Amino acid sequence: MPKQTVDSLIHAKWIIPVNPNNRVLLNHAIAIKQGLILDILDSTLADKTYKSSKTYRLDSHAIIPGLINAHGHASMTLFRGLADDLPLMSWLNNHIWPAERRWVSDEFVADGTELAIAEMLLSGTTCFNDMYFYPNITAKMAHKHKIRAQIMMPILEFPSAWADNAEEYIHKGLALHDDYRNHDLINIGFGPHAPYTVSDESLERIRVLADELDAVVHIHLHETEQEIEEALRQGGERPLQRLDRIGLLSPRLQCVHMTQLNKEDINLLQENGCHVIHCPESNLKLASGFCPIAQLMDAGINVALGTDGAASNNDLDMLGEAKTAALLAKGVSRNAASVPAHQALRMATINGAKALGLDASIGSLEANKSADITAINLNQLIDQPIYDPISHLIYSTCGQKVSHVWIKGKLLVEQGELTSLDTKALQYKVVEWRDKIRIAENQQSMQF
């Protein structure tokens, strides 16, 4: 039998397909053709069956589906470390919102997003959800660097450099949705910022439009105790009840944070098939509370993972986030068996794909899915001994061990280096921003 020609053949010591759950394939290979996974088979058989001009032999590596960061604000990476050790509302009111009013522009979003994309690719993330001003620029940068992205049109009642009011945010967002209607890597959804920044009228409009366009809705929700108290004081209902009254609860709704949940809330999420995006490090850093993910998953609710912006994390490392999620779940539920390593890995991959409505094409390594693949090199002394590579990936390694990344079969990281992004030029731009922002912030604090 003549060998079949494929575009790439990746041999690896361990392949962790994620579906089926908790499986590790030893000495297997992935054959890629036209951006899709054609086959996953034993390495010896792969050499007999396929020929490829690009063959990778990753003898000390674990291969997983590309990681999916289901919540973030990419360009806020330029605010990394700007304001630490503060609770959410003073962090937002006294630092982040003033800094955003001063600095956010198309140029800021372009450079900040490029920095975030570099960090995400280098740490194995192949798909990210983003909610921020200038989503047109975020989309442009994702397109330029060939990373998969689900980008939310931001919607608030407040003016920003991007739009003056909810109507304008929606108007510009719809135009963007149109621009990317048939894009292979990018799709656009609705991003009402939070219940406390968006009116009933705007939320109703979003529901109608999202239904019409079959688009996702992504919202910061039940993030702090204060948010619930204020909502009850002002309208007599919990934010989730309010969204239910407006008709927004559906399998297209991505609820970010959810640290304040009672039994009725969990029932509402479950009955309506809503997704929860858990951001454990951001919640810990801002002391917002704990999302009871073990309880949610026991109720059959899909829980995905997000880093949130680098200003409240302060990195975009999804393997690190999965470790925090696993450890925190054990502490919160007082049960060491809660969220085992393979479940944490699912949260960072297939559960993210489900939340984003993309699980037919990404989130696991299976024939006919897109070749969005991350390889982690476990060859160093510090990585030894390895009994279970899934345990290792979650509890012992971090994104810095990522060696190769493919998106739709295209190699974007090779031997820990970006293949097509000019890191020197980017570093120069980032330092320039740091110097500008630092000088202004210092002057401001001296005035007070």
Ligand SMILES: [Zn+2]
């Ligand atoms: Zn956020």
